[in-house]
Amino acid sequence: MRPLRILLLLLLAFASMPLAASPAADTLAADSEARWVPFQLTTGNQIRFRALMDGRWVDAMLDTGLSDTAVSASFARAAGMKPLVQAHADAIGGAIPLAWTGLGRVEIGGLVRTGGRIAIITADPRATGPDAVDLFVGGDLLAGHALDIDYAARRFRLLPSGRMPFRGVTMPLRLAGSNNLYLTELAIGVRVQRGVIVDTGDGAMLTLTRSTWRNSGAQAGPVTSAVAYGAGGRVETDLVLLPDLRLGTLPPQTAELRIEGDTGFTARKGAAGRIGGGLLRRHRVLLDPRAGRMILAVNDAAWQPSRSTSGLMTAQDGRRLKVLHVMRGSPAAATGWTAGAEICAVDGAAIPSAYATSAVAGWSVGTPGRVVQLDLCDGNRRSLTLARFY
Known part of the structure; x- marks a missing residue:
């Protein structure tokens, strides 16, 4: 069984700023389908691939939650890209600094942007x-085309808008004005929720605002807490299992x-919620906002995120695990665990450098x-009895 991991999110809405650059x-390409x-x-349900930028291969992420394509500041420095206009971005976790510069050439599959x-x-x-x-590939580059994501085969392609390369359930999809955010709808409880962001860079299954959840009339089990990290930093949310999420005419799904x-x-973006990669990965997905549709074909309906029975959300730091959050109502919370504790061994086994893929995890x-016997790095040992709590 895989370890519970801290959720990874990446969704930004950039401030609009003018920049003198070539259009x-x-x-x-004519053979873009091929x-x-x-x-x-990734373990955080994010799509990582290689792209060509100005003739050099770069590590890229496919992220429909980004309004504009971006490069990291460290990459820009190494590549000699000079910031021309300073601005800011509203992001999950808070605002972050950004700068605008001119784009040379980006190649992704059959698409070339200059x-x-x-x-x-x-x-x-x-x-x-x-x-x-x-490189973070955002909506400004993707939205003019149909994006076909085959999660089962771990591949995607960009097609001319209007193509329908597979059969599935069709749902509405549109862009949120100048933000290039993809918006759809879903049904929870007694209500259809419109204005839901489709974000391939968000590792969660589903996120709703508190008001949307309160007004949905949906029934769910016990509520706990969790943390995630967005581009702007740490975010704490409530967490619950939802038994009857409905996407179009697909059968109801259980979702976190x-x-x-x-x-x-x-x-802040005026949206009701976000559909993330944790839910999208259950399907083959076609996103075509220009044609006004999203198509879903189920390929792995049984996939579920790892469900904590300990209540400890940790991150690896070398040969130790650091407790980042103690989930509300969990066995760890009931026995006095606090954030900041450091674990050096589990049931007598030291934390390996490749912890995430090890049997210990x-x-x-x-x-x-x-x-479970947990050896703390301060020399103390604590036991923890695992249990379902949400």
């Missing part, structure tokens, strides 16, 4: 996991729901009733 021009781009689906502008951002590195991202405060990013989502 952006897109060219989609130009699949292989990707890695000219226009590109943002340089300084984001919280925890939002993208341990491996750095050079995060409930975000009404001053959070989603509410499954303890925090283990079978209810199991007693």
